[in-house]
Amino acid sequence: MGESQQKKRIVVKIGSSSLTSRNGEISIRKLVRLVDEIALILDDGHELVLVSSGAVAAGYRKLGFIERPHNLAEKQAAASIGQCLLMEAYSERFGSHGYVASQILITRSDFLDQKRYMNARNTIQVLLERGAVPIVNENDTITIKQLKFGDNDTLSAKVAGLVEADQLVILSDIDGLYNDNPRTNPNAKLIEVVQEITPEIEDAAGDSDSEVGTGGMGSKIEAVKISLAAGIETFIGDANKPNILLDAVNHRAKGTYFKPNAEQDDLDVRQHWIAFNSGTKGEVIIDEGARIAITEEQSHLLPQGVREVNGTFDCGDVVVIRHMNGDEVGRGVINYSAEQLREIKRLKLKEIPDHIKVTKSEAISQNDFVCYTNINTPN
Ligand SMILES: Nc1ncnc2c1ncn2[C@@H]1O[C@H](COP(=O)(O)OP(=O)(O)O)[C@@H](O)[C@H]1O
Numbered sequence: 001m002g003e004s005q006q007k008k009r010i011v012v013k014i015g016s017s018s019l020t021s022r023n024g025e026i027s028i029r030k031l032v033r034l035v036d037e038i039a040l041i042l043d044d045g046h047e048l049v050l051v052s053s054g055a056v057a058a059g060y061r062k063l064g065f066i067e068r069p070h071n072l073a074e075k076q077a078a079a080s081i082g083q084c085l086l087m088e089a090y091s092e093r094f095g096s097h098g099y100v101a102s103q104i105l106i107t108r109s110d111f112l113d114q115k116r117y118m119n120a121r122n123t124i125q126v127l128l129e130r131g132a133v134p135i136v137n138e139n140d141t142i143t144i145k146q147l148k149f150g151d152n153d154t155l156s157a158k159v160a161g162l163v164e165a166d167q168l169v170i171l172s173d174i175d176g177l178y179n180d181n182p183r184t185n186p187n188a189k190l191i192e193v194v195q196e197i198t199p200e201i202e203d204a205a206g207d208s209d210s211e212v213g214t215g216g217m218g219s220k221i222e223a224v225k226i227s228l229a230a231g232i233e234t235f236i237g238d239a240n241k242p243n244i245l246l247d248a249v250n251h252r253a254k255g256t257y258f259k260p261n262a263e264q265d266d267l268d269v270r271q272h273w274i275a276f277n278s279g280t281k282g283e284v285i286i287d288e289g290a291r292i293a294i295t296e297e298q299s300h301l302l303p304q305g306v307r308e309v310n311g312t313f314d315c316g317d318v319v320v321i322r323h324m325n326g327d328e329v330g331r332g333v334i335n336y337s338a339e340q341l342r343e344i345k346r347l348k349l350k351e352i353p354d355h356i357k358v359t360k361s362e363a364i365s366q367n368d369f370v371c372y373t374n375i376n377t378p379n
């Protein structure tokens with residue numbers, strides 16, 4: 001183990017702008033330099049998952065386009081060629097350092113489904129245990145517009161949560177978050193440490209000015225909200241600075257460090273999925289007694305404390321739990337359908353009619369519940 005002593009699990013996101021030359025084509029020189037830096041981290045004993053953009057950039061010229069296409073189908077076609085070329089370049093360079101690269105293509109819907117989520121997690125776990133370097137990108141060629149991450153910033157934050165990373169490092173063409181877009185305001189100042197994403201920070205983070213970057217600083221801040229909510233410290237810095245990765249891991253790189261709330265509770269993997277990835281189907285409105293039971297007394301949510309049921313859901317779906325006063329309390333996996341719960345709301349367990357008896361009679365079990373005070377901001 002090197003200077004940082006403790007083995008860390010790091011997710012590194014490399015944006016399109018950091019892998020391309022001025023004309024938007026993939027730059028093998030830039031890719032090679034970054035792989036060489038990653039090898040130093042691996043040599044130091046850390047585990048690393050790489051989230052790499054660049055498939056469209058690597059492929060569009062081979063399809064005869066003179067510039068990066070804007071039409072979705074054309075970008076998807078370009079990505080299907082570019083992804084292979086990208087992986088070929090990564091495999092070759094990682095191989096020269098004695099490391100094996102693996103490809104993982106993910107869509108937004110993979111995060112919504114708990115089984116697919118766990119599968120992805122288990123696969124990456126094996127790869128990391130065996131010393132391989134998982135390289136993740138969005139599955140561009142098959143993802144429909146409505147389910148697209150679009151930029152890879154959000155994907156990297158979700159991956160960091162998936163693998164329970166110690167640190168997320170987002171490398172870009174800029175050395176961090178400024179208090180205004182430095183490309184248009186020469187007086188903008190770098191913000192070195194962020195403890196909380198305030199509305200001022202969200203306002204400062206603008207779009208991308210490059211031809212190849214997708215989300216700009218705005219999508220990076222959205223991503224940071226997800227990683228901080230999951231308790232993962234995050235860094236944004238300039239991919240072009242020598243030793244940026246090793247320095248970021250050792251907290252001495254120039255850039256912006258985002259600190260998670262130290263008092264946050266640790267969520268287990270199922271609670272993490274419920275909090276950040278599941279998506280919710282409907283709402284269960286509860287009274288004060290039920291709120292105290294589930295948030296302060298570590299008890300189950302019983303049908304007795306349910307006042308209203310909004311929307312449609314089935315047993316096993318994740319629902320929002322809201323207090324009668326309108327405040328959101330948390331979310332959890334529901335043991336009844338909306339129809340069943342409407343029929344048994346406010347009833348004691350022994351009063352539940354036989355035709356509605358289910359295996360777990362509580363509405364939401366304590367270990368299937370995530371309280372919003374235990375996380376910063378769920379997405
Ligand atoms: N407040 C800000 N601080 C830093 N960069 C900003 C800010 N607002 C907008 N930007 C823009 O965001 C760009 C980085 O995002 P992007 O081009 O999407 O890169 P990537 O391809 O690495 O995701 C910067 O180069 C800059 O033009």
Ligand SMILES: N[C@@H](CCC(=O)OP(=O)(O)O)C(=O)O
Pocket residue numbers: 014015016017052053054055056057079137138140150151152153212213214215216
């Ligand atoms: N999945 C796309 C990446 C999209 C993109 O450009 O993302 P980003 O680099 O975060 O602005 C690709 O590989 O081309």
